[in-house]
Amino acid sequence: MTEERLSFQAEVSRLLDIVAHSLYSEKEVFLRELVSNASDACDRLRYAALTQPELSAEDPNLQVRLLADKEARTLTVADNGIGMNREDLIENLGTIARSGTAAFMKSLKEANTEGKKDVNLIGQFGVGFYSAFMAADRVEVLTRKAGEAQGWRWLSDGKGEFTIAEAADLPRGTKIVLHLREGDDEYLEEHRLGAIVRKYSDHIAIPIVFGEGEDAKALNSASALWTRSKNEITAEQYKEFYHHVGHAFDEPWLTLHWRAEGALEYTNLLFVPSTKPFDLFDPKRAHRVKLYVKRVFITDAAEGLIPPYLRFLRGVVDSEDLPLNISREMLQHNPMLAKIRAGLTRRVLSELNKKAKDTENAAEYATFWENFGAVLKEGLYEDYEHRDELLKLLRFRSTAGDGLVSLEEYVGRMKDGQDAIFTLSGEDVDSLLRSPQLEGFRAKGVEVLLLTDPVDEFWMPSVGVYDGKPFKSVTRSGADLGKIKGGEEEKPEDKAPEGELVDLLALLKLTLSDAVKDVRKSERLTDSAVCLVSDDNDMDMHLERLLKQHKQLGADAAGAKRILEINPSHPLIKRLADRAKAEGAAVNLEDAAWLLLDQARIVEGESLPDPAAFARRLASAMEKGLA
Numbered sequence: 224m225t226e227e228r229l230s231f232q233a234e235v236s237r238l239l240d241i242v243a244h245s246l247y248s249e250k251e252v253f254l255r256e257l258v259s260n261a262s263d264a265c266d267r268l269r270y271a272a273l274t275q276p277e278l279s280a281e282d283p284n285l286q287v288r289l290l291a292d293k294e295a296r297t298l299t300v301a302d303n304g305i306g307m308n309r310e311d312l313i314e315n316l317g318t319i320a321r322s323g324t325a326a327f328m329k330s331l332k333e334a335n336t337e338g339k340k341d342v343n344l345i346g347q348f349g350v351g352f353y354s355a356f357m358a359a360d361r362v363e364v365l366t367r368k369a370g371e372a373q374g375w376r377w378l379s380d381g382k383g384e385f386t387i388a389e390a391a392d393l394p395r396g397t398k399i400v401l402h403l404r405e406g407d408d409e410y411l412e413e414h415r416l417g418a419i420v421r422k423y424s425d426h427i428a429i430p431i432v433f434g435e436g437e438d439a440k441a442l443n444s445a446s447a448l449w450t451r452s453k454n455e456i457t458a459e460q461y462k463e464f465y466h467h468v469g470h471a472f473d474e475p476w477l478t479l480h481w482r483a484e485g486a487l488e489y490t491n492l493l494f495v496p497s498t499k500p501f502d503l504f505d506p507k508r509a510h511r512v513k514l515y516v517k518r519v520f521i522t523d524a525a526e527g528l529i530p531p532y533l534r535f536l537r538g539v540v541d542s543e544d545l546p547l548n549i550s551r552e553m554l555q556h557n558p559m560l561a562k563i564r565a566g567l568t569r570r571v572l573s574e575l576n577k578k579a580k581d582t583e584n585a586a587e588y589a590t591f592w593e594n595f596g597a598v599l600k601e602g603l604y605e606d607y608e609h610r611d612e613l614l615k616l617l618r619f620r621s622t623a624g625d626g627l628v629s630l631e632e633y634v635g636r637m638k639d640g641q642d643a644i645f646t647l648s649g650e651d652v653d654s655l656l657r658s659p660q661l662e663g664f665r666a667k668g669v670e671v672l673l674l675t676d677p678v679d680e681f682w683m684p685s686v687g688v689y690d691g692k693p694f695k696s697v698t699r700s701g702a703d704l705g706k707i708k709g710g711e712e713e714k715p716e717d718k719a720p721e722g723e724l725v726d727l728l729a730l731l732k733l734t735l736s737d738a739v740k741d742v743r744k745s746e747r748l749t750d751s752a753v754c755l756v757s758d759d760n761d762m763d764m765h766l767e768r769l770l771k772q773h774k775q776l777g778a779d780a781a782g783a784k785r786i787l788e789i790n791p792s793h794p795l796i797k798r799l800a801d802r803a804k805a806e807g808a809a810v811n812l813e814d815a816a817w818l819l820l821d822q823a824r825i826v827e828g829e830s831l832p833d834p835a836a837f838a839r840r841l842a843s844a845m846e847k848g849l850a
C-alpha cells in the first residue's frame with residue numbers, strides 16, 4: 224500500500240504550533256512523556272498476555288530503550304509493548320484523546336480570550352506524545368501491534384499533516400524516532416538522558432535502558448515505587464510518581480503510602496491532588512486509581528475500588544490476593560475488592576481527619592476543602608457507615624467571619640435557647656450575606672451557616688440532625704427567633720401597634736391571596752421592610768430554584784407559594800398600617816401591596832412574574848412621592 228497523507232484534527236495543529244514555538248523552559252519533559260507512554264504500552268501488553276500468552280511469547284522481557292545516533296542526530300524511544308495498528312495511529316496520534324490535553328486546549332482558549340500568554344500553560348498540563356515536537360522537527364513512529372503481522376510507519380513534521388505507510392520487518396512494539404532540532408544535541412548524551420530518566424521516571428517498574436547489546440546500561444532502578452519501603456523514597460520521587468500515575472502536574476496535597484497485612488494483603492500509594500481535576504464533576508463520577516495485581520497492571524477503571532465521593536484520589540492499589548487473570552467485568556463482583564475499598568476508605572478518612580484537626584495548619588485543610596469538599600459531601604447520603612467520620616470533615620462559611628467553621632465549633636457557640644443549626648442556601652456567599660432573612664439572626668448574634676454547594680440540598684435533609692440539633696433553613700417560617708436570648712431587645716414603641724398591623728395584614732392577604740400562602744408579622748427582619756420565607760412543610764426556596772436550573776422541575780412550574788413577612792418596626796410598614804385603617808384602603812393600597820411582594824422577590828433573586836406591572840406601579844408611586 225502506498226503512503227497515505229492525513230491531516231491532524233484542528234486542535235492538534237493548534238497545539239503543535241504552540242508546542243513548537245514555545246520557549247518552554249522545561250523542554251526535557253518531552254522524554255518523561257514518551258517514556259511514560261512506552262511504559263504504559265508495556266503494562267497493557269503484560270495485562271493482555273495474561274489471557275493470550277502468545278502475544279508476548281517471542282520477546283517476553285518488557286523494557287523501554289533509548290538510542291542516540293549522533294551522526295543522524297536522532298534520539299529513539301523504543302518499547303516492546305502493545306504497539307499500534309493503522310487505526311490506532313490515526314486515532315491516537317492524529318486527534319486529542321487524552322482528557323488532560325483536551326482540558327489544556329480548553330484553558331488555552333480561555334487564556335487567549337483574556338489575552339494572556341498561553342505557552343506557559345504547557346508546563347501545567349503536559350501534552351503527551353505531541354511534546355516530542357518540542358525537541359524534534361520531524362517525528363517518525365515505527366510500530367507493530369502485538370498479535371498482528373503488519374507494521375506501520377507514521378511520519379510528521381508537526382505542521383498540520385502526517386503520513387502513514389506500511390512498514391516491513393518491524394519488531395513488536397513502538398519506536399519513536401526524534402529528528403532533533405538544531406541546538407538540541409544535549410538529548411544525544413547518555414549522562415543527560417540518564418539524569419532526566421532518574422529525575423522523572425525512576426519509579427517506573429520496567430527497565431529503561433540506554434544503548435544496545437553489550438553496552439546497554441540501565442538508567443532506572445526498575446522496581447515499582449510502591450513496593451519500596453517508605454524511608455527509601457524521597458518526596459521528589461513521590462511527586463514524580465504522582466505526575467506519572469495521575470497524569471497530573473500539580474503537587475500532591477497528601478501522599479498516603481501503606482501496606483495492609485493480614486487476611487487480605489495489598490499496598491496502596493494514594494495521592495490527594497492540590498488542585499481540582501477537570502473531570503471532577505463528570506456525571507460518570509469515575510475514579511482514576513489504578514489497580515494492580517502482584518505488580519501487573521489490571522485496570523484504571525475498577526468500578527467499586529474507590530467510593531465515588533473519594534474520586535479525587537490518584538495512585539495505585541496493588542493486591543496480592545486477587546486472581547491475576549480476573550476479567551475487568553468480574554472484578555466488580557469480587558468480594559475482595561469490596562474489602563479493599565472498605566479498608567482504604569477507613570484509612571483515607573482517618574488521615575483526612577488528622578489534617579482537619581490540625582488547627583495550626585488550618586489554611587492547608589481549607590485548600591483541600593475548597594477543592595474537594597463538595598465531592599466529599601456526597602458520601603453523607605451515599606455511605607451511611609462513614610457518615611460520622613464525614614461529618615467531622617465538614618467545613619462551612621458562616622455569618623461569624625471569613626474563616627471556615629466545623630459543626631462542632633458551631634454547636635459549641637450556639638446561643639441560649641437556640642435548638643437548631645441555622646443555614647441559608649444560595650449561589651454565593653456575598654449575596655447570601657445580603658439576605659434580609661439574616662437580619663434578625665444577626666441582631667441576636669446567632670450564627671448562620673452559608674451553603675453554596677448544590678449538594679447541600681441533598682445531604683442535609685438526609686442527615687437531618689447533628690449532635691441532636693436539627694438543620695433548619697432561616698428561610699423557613701419555623702425558624703423561631705423569639706426563643707433565643709441575646710441581642711438588643713426592641714423597645715415597644717418601635718413597632719406598629721398590634722391592632723394596626725391586623726388591618727394591614729388582612730388587606731395584604733386579601734390583595735395577594737393568589738400569589739402568596741400567607742402574610743405574617745416578621746421576627747427576623749430588622750432593616751428590610753419585607754422578605755419571603757417558605758412554609759415549614761414546603762420545598763426550600765433555594766432547592767426549588769436549583770431544581771429548575773437543572774431542569775428537574777419545569778422552569779414555569781408553579782412551585783410552592785411563599786409566605787410574605789412584614790417588618791413591624793419598619794417606617795414604611797408603620798405608615799401603611801396607619802393607612803390601612805382608613806376607608807377605601809383596599810383600593811388605595813393595592814399597588815403598595817404588590818410592590819412589597821415584588822420587592823421581596825427581587826431581593827430573593829427571583830424573576831418577577833409581571834415586570835411591566837411592577838414598573839408601572841413603581842413609576843406611579845414615585846410620581847405621587849414627588850407630587
Ligand SMILES: Nc1ncnc2c1ncn2[C@@H]1O[C@H](COP(=O)(O)OP(=O)(O)OP(=O)(O)O)[C@@H](O)[C@H]1O
Binds near residue numbers: 350
Ligand atoms: N509507545 C506507545 N505504544 C503504544 N501506544 C502509544 C504509545 N505512545 C502513545 N500511544 C497511544 O497514543 C495515545 C495518545 O498518547 P498521548 O501521550 O498523547 O496521550 P495519553 O498517554 O493517552 O494521555 P494520558 O497520559 O493523559 O493518558 C495513548 O493513549 C496511546 O494509546
